[in-house]
Amino acid sequence: MEDKQQKTKIRIRIGITLIFLWWIPFWLVTGIIIKADDIHKAAHQRNVLIATIVIQSILGIIGAFLVGKTMVSHMKHQKFRKFPKIAWQLFKSGKIED
DSSP states (O other): OHHHHHHHHHHHHHHHHHHHHHHSOGGGGHHHHHHHTTOOSHHHHHHHHHHHHHHHHHHHHHHHHHHHHHHHHHHTTSOGGGHHHHHHHHHHHSSOOO
16 A cells, blocks of 8 residues: 555656646747757747647646646645645645645
8 A cells, every 4th residue: 555655646746747847938948949059940940949849748748647636636626826835735745734
């Protein structure tokens, strides 16, 4: 039983980390990447931007699947503004203190 709880905690922590990475606007940094790599063609610039957005979206979806049931069961009867506090408690301890 302890092993299952440990796996759940790890899954929650990884999932929440991926969701937070999804929230960070990395697409703003693509301008720096484009300048650093000396990409001059508009098609290549667009491809870098699209790749960044797609990868970031995939990370968010994976994070949502990892956290899914646990987070939904805790957020079902809560206001959305409590989400950061609940997410932090889940990240820190793997459970929610009421």
